Amino acid sequence: MEYKQSEKQAVLDAIKNCSSSLSFDNLKATTGLGFMELSTLIGLLVKENRILVRFNHAKDKSYLYKSSGEALYARFKDLLFLHRGKERKVAFYASELCISPKYLTAVVKECSGKTPTEWINETAIWEIEYMLCHTQSSIKEIVNELKFPNLSFFGKYFKAHKGMSPKYYRTAYLNTQLSSL
Structure with missing residues (x-):
């Protein structure tokens, strides 16, 4: 998937114009991009050395989510972004989250409408596309x-x-x- 320069610039502008602490959800709302598109664009900007990402993991983020399932789904998405196509088995992510693959599948499907395998394959394909086209x-x-x-x-x-x-x-x-x- 190829991203236009204007999409990259929209993400950069949103980062520059942020007056308070910047969050992924704020960027999603500001740019109108989905999780995977925004994740990929941030990855591209990092690889192009146009931004530096520093993660601030709060000790307790559970209050941000309506349910433990949503918190688990968010942790799964974080792992997907972290491993970007290098790990392609649901069992790996389930193990990292200390749950069964069956439970991970049920939670992710409920929260997103997609299975973990679909998310994993999308992420891997986007990473492959990036590497084929931009390296x-x-x-x-x-x-x-x-x-x-x-x-x-x-x-x-x-x-x-x-x-x-x-x-x-x-x-x-x-x-x-x-x-x-």
Whole structure:
């Protein structure tokens, strides 16, 4: 997924114009972007060295959520952002949260309407797309960085989600970038 310069600038403007403590929810409200889009844009801005992110984890955030399920869902999203495609098994996230995969699936599905597997795959695909389009890393380097078992599995995984090979995707992106100049 390609983000326009205006979307990046909207996030930067929202950060600059923040008069009080900045939160992810405030950024979402200000920019009108969803969780995954905003997370990805923040990741892009960090990688481009345009912003520095410092996390301030309150000791007790439970008061921010209506239910323990919502708090658990928020912790799951934090883990997704932290691991960005490197961990693709529900069992890993459940283990990190000290709950069963079945319970994690039930909570995430209830809170978001999507399963953890859908969130994990979306996050992995967005990270792969970013790396294909915005880095000079070879496909083999991407495979290694994102902890795929081998190049063949990576190609099948990407093609199953995007309908084309990673190499073709990168070539198509570069061609559209060149034609827009």
